[in-house]
Amino acid sequence: MTRRQWKQVVATPFAAWAALALGIGLTCGYALMGASPFKPAIALAIAACQAAVSAIVFMRLDRASALVRFAAVSGVLWLSFLFILSFCDYLSRAYPP
Amino acid sequence: MSQTGVTVREPWPDARREETGLQFAMWVFLATEVLFFGALICTYAVNRWAHPAAVREAGRHAAFAYGLANTVILTLSGLSMAIADRAVKEQLGALAKACLWITLALGTAFVVIKALEYYKDISDNLWPGPDFALRGAGARPFWSFYWVATGVHAIHLTIGLGVVARLLVFAHRGSLVRRVPSMTISTLYWEFVDIVWLFLFALIYLVGRT
Numbered sequence: 001m002t003r004r005q006w007k008q009v010v011a012t013p014f015a016a017w018a019a020l021a022l023g024i025g026l027t028c029g030y031a032l033m034g035a036s037p038f039k040p041a042i043a044l045a046i047a048a049c050q051a052a053v054s055a056i057v058f059m060r061l062d063r064a065s066a067l068v069r070f071a072a073v074s075g076v077l078w079l080s081f082l083f084i085l086s087f088c089d090y091l092s093r094a095y096p097p
Numbered sequence: 098m099s100q101t102g103v104t105v106r107e108p109w110p111d112a113r114r115e116e117t118g119l120q121f122a123m124w125v126f127l128a129t130e131v132l133f134f135g136a137l138i139c140t141y142a143v144n145r146w147a148h149p150a151a152v153r154e155a156g157r158h159a160a161f162a163y164g165l166a167n168t169v170i171l172t173l174s175g176l177s178m179a180i181a182d183r184a185v186k187e188q189l190g191a192l193a194k195a196c197l198w199i200t201l202a203l204g205t206a207f208v209v210i211k212a213l214e215y216y217k218d219i220s221d222n223l224w225p226g227p228d229f230a231l232r233g234a235g236a237r238p239f240w241s242f243y244w245v246a247t248g249v250h251a252i253h254l255t256i257g258l259g260v261v262a263r264l265l266v267f268a269h270r271g272s273l274v275r276r277v278p279s280m281t282i283s284t285l286y287w288e289f290v291d292i293v294w295l296f297l298f299a300l301i302y303l304v305g306r307t
Contacts, residue, residue, distance in 0.1 A: 005187050005189065008183060013179040020172045020176075024168055024172065031303040039306075047298070057179065058182075060284075068124055071125050072127070074124075075127060075128030075130070075135075076131060078128070082135055087143075087146075
């Protein structure tokens with residue numbers, strides 16, 4: 001294995017995994033701290049960062065074509081519509097009854 | 098048809114276009130999966146918004162140690178799968194094969210730990226049936242979400258194990274390094290299953306921690 005291959009094949013994924021492990025540590029540490037504010041939001045924000053690292057490095061979106069990147073973002077885009085429209089409804093009426 | 102050592106299938110004119118086409122198709126499939134799991138998570142969000150205290154209380158009963166162990170295992174399997182993918186592209190067949198075996202072992206460990214966790218949950222009457230152990234308006238929807246989301250995720254992971262086993266068959270036949278597109282789309286699937294778990298971990302196992 002050449003030096004370039006070592007960096008490309010092993011070192012870069014390990015660096016990404018270290019970021020994921022750091023995320024796990026942060027999210028657990030914050031969740032286990034006493035009465036900290038915005039726990040679910042922070043846990044989900046860290047999960048979103050971990051998902052981005054995984055998508056970019058492990059799933060190779062960093063080297064993907066524009067078409068592939070567009071397809072990758074489309075799911076998140078439509079999901080955002082689902083959440084926006086759902087909560088437009090729930091937040092604008094008295095619930096739970 | 099073969100081009101630069103990579104098997105190209107009909108109707109693709111070359112390996113690069115085949116890989117891009119299959120990547121595109123896989124990402125479109127994964128977008129539908131995002132909406133599938135996203136719809137489940139939306140029901141969770143509505144329940145969490147309507148009954149925050151009951152959901153926190155229900156979340157306290159989730160087996161945090163099992164969840165954390167599975168999170169570490171799954172991220173490690175994502176690492177080994179990513180290395181296998183890159184190794185195939187660099188024609189490093191032996192490394193790819195070793196990493197696929199590691200992925201298979203870690204994935205199997207995940208399923209075993211999940212089964213142990215399910216056994217504990219059922220023993221604790223956390224199945225939202227007639228003998229459900231918890232009270233509170235949001236507890237049943239929380240645990241219904243738990244069983245559906247983690248169950249469907251475990252099915253996805255089990256399918257992933259089959260996909261990895263198929264790649265190992267190629268590796269044992271010595272044809273894995275010529276099957277770059279198969280390796281690429283299998284990696285996309287496996288990593289997606291990992292990503293889903295990261296969100297499930299945050300929503301299920303961390304929500305009731307103090």
